[in-house]
Amino acid sequence: MGDEIRRNMALFPIGIVMKLTDLSARQIRYYEQHELIVPARTSGNQRLFSFNDVERLLEIKSLIEKGVNIAGIKQVMNPVTRESEEATVVSELSEVKRRELSETQLHRMLKQQLLEKRPGKASMIQGQLSHFYTKK
DNA sequence: TTTCTAACA
């Protein structure tokens, strides 16, 4: 169960996540306000995202593109619980780790794990639920 | 330079 920790390690600042997800900083922060994601924070109050955070953002992005609003996404996605706690626990360690890795190394790590570890999580219920929570 | 919060032409 060590892979669980790796995926919840808070590693990247918002700038990297923006490029990785093609979401604006405004959107990322907005989704956080609605508790769709709960990234860790550095001692300087800067957000640090984990692989799970990025995956959740991609999932959110996908649903938004399908016309699902925040309320709908909240009901479709599992609420943030233990994941955020674990991310917080390792935030300090991660902050140090992050400085040991170059930006390009981080990009590699993410792309790899994101591409290989992606067994279609989309289920049928999402499409059906979107019918009720879609906002024209 | 990058990120943060708050606010609004």
Next chain:
DNA sequence: TGTTAGTA
């Protein structure tokens, strides 16, 4: 959501 202001 975009964007800007004033910081840290």
